Amino acid sequence: MSQPLGRPDRPRGHEREIHSLDEFDAALGARGSLRGHRIQSVDLTDRTFALLAASTADAVFLGCAMAPEAAAKVRADGALVFPPVPDLPFDPYRSRLYSPGELYEGIAGQPYEETPDARSYTWFQRTRADGDIFSSMLRSLHDDAISDALDEALAGARVVGVMGGHAMVRGGTEYAGAARLGRSLSRAGLTVATGGGPGAMEAANLGAYAAPLPDAALDEALELLAKAPSFTPSVTDWARAAFEVRARWPRGGDSAGIPTWFYGHEPPNAFASRIGKYFANATREDGLLARSTAGVVFLPGAAGTVQEIFDNATPNYYASRGAPAPMVLVDRAHWTTRLPAWPLLATLAEGRPMAARIALVDSIDEAPQALERLAAAE
Known part of the structure; x- marks a missing residue:
């Protein structure tokens, strides 16, 4: 009994x-x-x-x-x-988050397409179209295990999300600004969490990685990365440049990346020390925002970032997670003219507690102070 x-x-x-x-x-x-x-x-x-x-x-x-x-x-x-499931490129029962080295195992001597990350995406593409309940169950088991590992890894941390598009290229001023943002937030004692992909996401994770290093290290890292500005046309070259930076400064700072195989064309970045990669994008999106308990900074992006703004605004509007979490939108022209999400967000917030927890700033350098001000608002 x-x-x-x-x-x-x-x-x-x-x-x-x-x-x-x-x-x-x-x-x-x-x-x-x-x-x-x-x-x-x-x-x-x-x-x-x-x-x-x-x-x-x-x-x-x-x-x-x-x-x-x-x-x-x-x-x-x-x-x-x-029992273990044979012939899978991933472990559906895994007990810990991924590391960059694990997802990119072998990248130094073989193309990206041979890495565990790419092979997991290939498996996902093959199985999600066939309607097989067993494959669906394996994906669900894996994602639930990742959620459990994220809860354990981030327990007690003050997590700030940094959202932004994948199109931001290495070597540009916007990329450098997003890296400085990640460094500033990390040095302020916050745990930076991003969508774990390239572009603005990689830049913020890079900044957090550079936080414990001398200031000059970030400038040098940006120069090294600029040799491979984008993950297109070659993820292999893009990833190898990142691991060159990691080898140059092996004792980087901590941050989280939460990417997805749903967007298989977006490889994970190598600067998030803890990676929670999902098959189900909806689970990944909600989990990333829900864990950003210290607020979220939204850098310029496209459809995905717009979706994240209003995914985050909904629980703030209804106060379903308690006090509204701070939301800082960066680049006034982008969010009022090119993609006017700010006017709608501000209108939704009128007369509600979330009104004191949203801000629109002109530059990335203003974001840390704006986040601190919103966090202190009653």
Whole structure:
């Protein structure tokens, strides 16, 4: 019979999750049991004896490789076992966020098309059109695991989102300005989070990466990156330039990137230290904005950035997430003339608490002060 919730030997919440062999050994050493634990994507082929000896009732094994006798035993205990799925370019049960090196593994000696990131996109393109429920389930499992990893990675952080289009090219003044913005926000103690792609997103992550480095490092990095201004026509050259910068300054700062394989033509940038990449763009968009608890800065962009403005405005309008989060739109001409999102946003805000939490500024350099002012507004 299963033990009831609340018994001392049954861990709660994230205490139940095991993400590594060290955590597996520690849990067994502390309790002598894996009862109620969730073991996530851990290779347990060398822990057969431990599994045969331990109680695993009510445990769940997600994508854990095990010897056949160990798998049979834990199933007999009443544990649920979700075995690894062979021949996938990604792990649907993964317990952690991606790193740039993981997504771009092999980029130094092979084209981008051979990297895990590109192969995952190819798999996505092939399977999303065939209506296979198994493939759909694998995508959902993966994205839910990424959401869980993001919650754990960003717990307690003051996250500021930086949104903007992918068309902003390296070597331009706008790109340099977005990089300075990311650096300023990171040096102010905020965790920069972007859509994780190229253009304005990469620039903000680059700035956060440069935050702990001498000021001159960012200028030098911008010069190195300008050799490959855009991810078109060659993602390979574009990515290699980024890893050249990372090799030149290996101890960069922390930031988050939340890209998607839905936009497969947009590769992830290599300057976000923690990458939560999704198959479902809607889940990714909502998750990015919801986690930007310290506010969002919107740089000039096109349809995607406009969508993000009003995706963020909706919970602020209805106060469905509590106090409205600050919203700063950068470039008055862009947001009032070229794509007049600001007049509509300001009209929506009239008479509501969110009115004190929105601002329109002329330049990127004004954004950090505007964000600070809005955060202090009652």
